[in-house]
Amino acid sequence: MQDIDTHGGLHTPLKQKHLTMIALGGTMGAGLFIGSGAIISEVGPASIVTYALTGVLILLVMRMLGEMAVANPRTGSFTDYARDAMGNWAGFSTAWLYWYYQMVVVGFEAVVGAQLLQRWIHGVPAWVLSVALLLALTLVNLVSVGNFGKFEYWFAGIKIAAVVASVAVGGLFIFGLWPNSSIDFSNLTSHGGIAPNGAFPMLAGVVVVIFSMVGAEVVTVAAAESKEPGLAIKRAVNAVIYRVLFFFVTSSLIIVTIVPWDSIPTGESPFLLVLQVLDIPGVADILNVVILIAVLSCLNIGLYSTSRMLFTLGSNGECPKWMTAVNKRGVPVWGVLSCTVIAYGCIAVAYFFPDTVFLFLINASGAMILFVYLMICISQIILRKRNELAHGGKLEFKMWLFPYLSICVTAVIVLILGSMMWDSTSRISLLQGLAVWAVILVAFGVKTVRARSRSGLTLDSGIDPNESAISETRNPEKV
Known part of the structure; x- marks a missing residue:
């Protein structure tokens, strides 16, 4: 018999090894294998510093999120914490x-x-292959x-093995242990120096790199469907960030x-260039x-996390209640299917409007994760004392040097968002993201006004709206 959690019938079959890999899988996408070429061609060898700085920032955000998640594991994770810290508007907009x-x-x-599939499958339209991939992962x-x-x-596991193998054979080549190789570090300095374009691109590059390193936060969503969520989150966060x-x-x-950094074209995988040098x-x-x-x-994780966001929103009455319906295997079926419908829409938009509407969607999403991370940081600062009181004054998993480091991380994210206004490409992403957030907040305002209006009508008719809501919660729809 499967374990059931208290959040509407979701099962808890995920194990520690699954959660660690989910967190790692969320961060190692096309941004690492392809996007790294863009930052290296812009910053030069100093991109190592850019990646290190960004990695430390992600590490600290995950530590802040981990503190809240270990103290209070929830299916909605950071969206629930934002709601607890700042109110319903924050939970609604973050989700x-x-x-x-x-x-x-x-x-x-x-x-x-x-x-990517068209490299091997010829004569089949790209949209057909997109739909086939989406169908396959939907079934999963x-x-x-x-x-x-x-x-x-x-x-x-395959992604990690690929990166480890690349690092291993690359290390052998650098130290002259690979066939036809010799010890050579000249590429670090012989093409304009370590920071050929100065220090500013190295720091500004954090804005670009951060989007390729996010994704580990999904572990705190998935942990609610594990048997020991608090312990699982603690271990996964510690393992993943390093x-x-x-x-x-x-x-x-x-x-x-x-x-050579200046020979890496934007849009092409630098890993491919390395492996070509190694003559594999x-x-x-x-x-x-x-x-x-x-x-x-990334597609697999996206479908999972979005369906759980809808589950949380449905539980709070902020999207249709049937989004909380689960089947006998504990899967929120309607949440998954609803997400795939939107994804099919994105595929259609990419087919018909690749350079207009689809480009708008991509650009607007760029700043979204930074908004979410900002809400995580603010939530942790607000909830720290509450969580300590709830756990007898002692937390099992803490953010370091609170509140100073937490405030510093929050300030850095605000600075990154502010710096996006100075770059023409990033500015578009920021402004479009702000526009989407504004629409979400307007939707929340409209929903709140309507809810109050309905509540007033219900009270006039002599029916207690709280009792009605409790009745709905006790009898969730089953698929």
């Missing part, structure tokens, strides 16, 4: 911001996955939560040491498989 971000990611990954999510965990475990630092920093060091047979096909797996992993 919908994250939902928007991940939905666009799902559509984008399906489109990219189709483009619908079968069971455990199935999702198993698939993500293997997806993440490994993410290692994978990104070490792989960027290997790349800029082997390949079939390197293009090997890397294409790895990147495809990375894309499928």
